[in-house]
Amino acid sequence: MSLPDIDTAALVALERRYRPCDLETLTGRSRSKWHKTLTQIQTSVRRARSNDGIAAVHAIANLFETLVLETNVENLPEDVEGGYERRAISQSKQILQSLLRVCEHDELDIDDPLTEIEQAFEGVRVPAPKQYHANRIRIIGLEDTLMADCSALYVLGATEENLPGHQSRPRYFQQIADAAGVLPADRHQELARYRFGTIVSNADSVHITTPEETMDGEQILPSALVEELARTATVTRTDGLADERRGSCEDVQRAIAGSTPDELEDLLEGPPATDSFTPAQIESCHTGAECASNRANPGPSVHDGRLPSNKLDEMSDRLTKQPYSPSRLNTYAQCGFKYYLRNGFELEEPDDESADAGRFAIGDVVHDALERFYTELTAETTGGVDLTAYDETDLHQRLYAAGEQAVTDSDESFRSPFDRQQLAALFAGLVPPEDNQFFLGTDEGDDASTGLFVEFLRREQGDGDWQPQFFEQWFDGEAGPIQTPDGTELPISGLIDRIDLDTDTPAAARVLDYKTYNADTNDAIKGVDFQLLTYTFGAQRFLESELGDPPQRVEAGYRIVKPPTTVTHKQSLPKTIESNLEIPTEQFFRTVAPRRLTEITEAIETGTFSPAIVGEETAKCQYCAFSDVCDVRHHQRFEAIEAIDEQELPVYVPDGTRSGDLTDHLEVTADE
Numbered sequence: 054m055s056l057p058d059i060d061t062a063a064l065v066a067l068e069r070r071y072r073p074c075d076l077e078t079l080t081g082r083s084r085s086k087w088h089k090t091l092t093q094i095q096t097s098v099r100r101a102r103s104n105d106g107i108a109a110v111h112a113i114a115n116l117f118e119t120l121v122l123e124t125n126v127e128n129l130p131e132d133v134e135g136g137y138e139r140r141a142i143s144q145s146k147q148i149l150q151s152l153l154r155v156c157e158h159d160e161l162d163i164d165d166p167l168t169e170i171e172q173a174f175e176g177v178r179v180p181a182p183k184q185y186h187a188n189r190i191r192i193i194g195l196e197d198t199l200m201a202d203c204s205a206l207y208v209l210g211a212t213e214e215n216l217p218g219h220q221s222r223p224r225y226f227q228q229i230a231d232a233a234g235v236l237p238a239d240r241h242q243e244l245a246r247y248r249f250g251t252i253v254s255n256a257d258s259v260h261i262t263t264p265e266e267t268m269d270g271e272q273i274l275p276s277a278l279v280e281e282l283a284r285t286a287t288v289t290r291t292d293g294l295a296d297e298r299r300g301s302c303e304d305v306q307r308a309i310a311g312s313t314p315d316e317l318e319d320l321l322e323g324p325p326a327t328d329s330f331t332p333a334q335i336e337s338c339h340t341g342a343e344c345a346s347n348r349a350n351p352g353p354s355v356h357d358g359r360l361p362s363n364k365l366d367e368m369s370d371r372l373t374k375q376p377y378s379p380s381r382l383n384t385y386a387q388c389g390f391k392y393y394l395r396n397g398f399e400l401e402e403p404d405d406e407s408a409d410a411g412r413f414a415i416g417d418v419v420h421d422a423l424e425r426f427y428t429e430l431t432a433e434t435t436g437g438v439d440l441t442a443y444d445e446t447d448l449h450q451r452l453y454a455a456g457e458q459a460v461t462d463s464d465e466s467f468r469s470p471f472d473r474q475q476l477a478a479l480f481a482g483l484v485p486p487e488d489n490q491f492f493l494g495t496d497e498g499d500d501a502s503t504g505l506f507v508e509f510l511r512r513e514q515g516d517g518d519w520q521p522q523f524f525e526q527w528f529d530g531e532a533g534p535i536q537t538p539d540g541t542e543l544p545i546s547g548l549i550d551r552i553d554l555d556t557d558t559p560a561a562a563r564v565l566d567y568k569t570y571n572a573d574t575n576d577a578i579k580g581v582d583f584q585l586l587t588y589t590f591g592a593q594r595f596l597e598s599e600l601g602d603p604p605q606r607v608e609a610g611y612r613i614v615k616p617p618t619t620v621t622h623k624q625s626l627p628k629t630i631e632s633n634l635e636i637p638t639e640q641f642f643r644t645v646a647p648r649r650l651t652e653i654t655e656a657i658e659t660g661t662f663s664p665a666i667v668g669e670e671t672a673k674c675q676y677c678a679f680s681d682v683c684d685v686r687h688h689q690r691f692e693a694i695e696a697i698d699e700q701e702l703p704v705y706v707p708d709g710t711r712s713g714d715l716t717d718h719l720e721v722t723a724d725e
């Protein structure tokens with residue numbers, strides 16, 4: 054507020070500096086032009102203490118004038134409504150008028166006018182200004198409840214401690230005192246109870262929360278006022294937030310979560326929804342409910358990667374491009390969704406962040422070195438390569454030279470200590486240390502007897518009648534699409550690491566695929582790996598065109614060449630079929646293999662790209678770059694397979710990932 058001729062800010066500063074400070078001190082220390090007003094205030098205050106009631110009332114009225122209260126209220130800032138202050142001044146004037154009449158009455162002998170005036174003002178409440186609170190939330194304390202009304206009242210945390218607040222006397226003593234009638238009731242408690250009752254009775258609806266325990270798990274007692282309310286009014290108890298009335302976006306989402314599209318239809322068609330949501334939001338809710346409903350259902354739907362035909366067309370031929378490679382078929386067999394993202398959108402999967410070149414780069418060196426080594430030897434002969442015809446030192450030097458060139462041609466620098474250790478382990482023992490640029494001195498990998506290439510040659514020399522003849526050989530349709538024994542032609546191409554011929558049994562051929570990790574031939578008979586299967590058919594077709602006579606028997610298998618020193622030969626596919634399945638190998642190739650190849654290519658071409666139904670381990674979800682965007686539900690995989698079978702959906706389900714015995718799922722009869 055402002056006072057005539059007085060800088061109120063300077064006055065307040067002065068008062069602070071000379072605490073405790075009375076009006077006389079202020080007058081003595083203030084600027085001279087303030088004196089008139091301060092003296093008027095001082096005079097009014099002195100006269101208010103007079104024993105003459107009339108003079109005291111007039112003095113207070115004069116004080117109002119000196120303080121120019123009405124002008125100050127008129128000059129309140131624009132954003133302050135001022136109604137409350139105006140009502141306060143008006144009410145005070147009326148009280149002073151009525152006091153004046155009392156003081157003028159001769160029969161009333163007033164000893165202490167100031168005390169009378171004080172009591173006249175005490176307890177008078179100025180009605181709170183009418184304010185516009187529609188659609189607003191007011192946060193008020195118990196002190197402000199008397200004049201408040203609201204349509205919905207939320208009393209949060211009505212605990213014994215917080216409502217009615219701190220007790221001035223322990224409840225136990227108060228109860229004893231009440232019973233004995235020795236101590237007056239706790240006024241604070243009574244007042245709080247009154248205020249709580251006032252606000253509750255002024256609200257259209259009341260929601261009271263009473264937490265049961267603290268964050269530390271300590272029990273909390275509900276307020277006695279709530280218990281009293283429960284005795285005297287109808288209180289509906291709810292447990293937990295799930296039953297509470299709420300109003301945020303998240304609340305709406307929770308409320309509609311799990312509704313079927315039909316239920317949602319009813320919820321969203323009525324006026325409450327159409328008043329609250331835009332058409333776009335309602336559409337979005339419908340779409341979301343349909344998606345949630347489909348995802349909850351184990352059977353494949355448009356929300357499980359089943360593309361409508363027009364969407365498949367929009368992807369051009371990125372998903373269905375022919376010929377298929379075995380690795381594309383493998384990806385699809387393990388996870389259709391991964392195939393969809395990898396091929397349909399050509400999304401790049403980030404490489405492992407590592408200072409090392411990694412096992413793939415080392416694997417490339419191994420593949421390249423072996424190809425160079427055998428290609429050079431093949432150029433010196435007209436048939437297969439007979440390693441026993443060569444001097445061992447010569448073979449070692451040739452393989453060293455081939456490997457050295459492979460490292461030179463690689464895009465990787467192999468500078469990290471791990472890479473150098475890996476290369477040392479590959480080349481150890483091939484040539485004397487002084488000629489071996491990968492030699493690391495005393496490192497373990499330099500032991501001459503444990504080098505991977507030395508081990509490889511040792512294993513190759515023990516291969517008996519098999520002679521390597523074709524290397525890095527494509528079967529890519531030049532000789533026609535590959536053909537299964539039942540005559541099915543398939544648009545599949547691939548690159549075979551090596552084909553050996555048996556010099557003793559000319560009609561037998563062996564396909565070798567080098568692996569620098571532990572590949573499992575069982576995956577081929579389970580139906581999640583198509584490499585050995587397609588290599589078998591591809592080699593037959595290739596050898597038929599190359600030799601003019603198809604081999605009677607083709608065995609495909611993995612040769613594990615794994616750094617630092619592991620060289621093993623896995624059981625071939627035909628032998629694995631023989632030892633694991635209860636059907637003849639020939640029958641597997643004639644009926645099971647064509648069916649699987651037909652099913653998987655048809656599934657791709659009908660646009661089914663479900664997340665993995667083969668289980669987390671087989672799909673290798675742990676290493677999948679797309680796991681963040683994938684909503685796979687492994688726990689429902691058997692239900693999903695059941696739904697696929699029941700609805701005869703065009704989805705490829707690897708036989709070996711069904712429950713039960715693999716042979717039972719091969720769909721072959723005794724006649725076949």
Ligand code: SF4
Binds near residue numbers: 388391664673674677
């Ligand atoms: S996380 Fe598993 S199911 Fe999902 S895309 Fe990757 S491999 Fe497929």
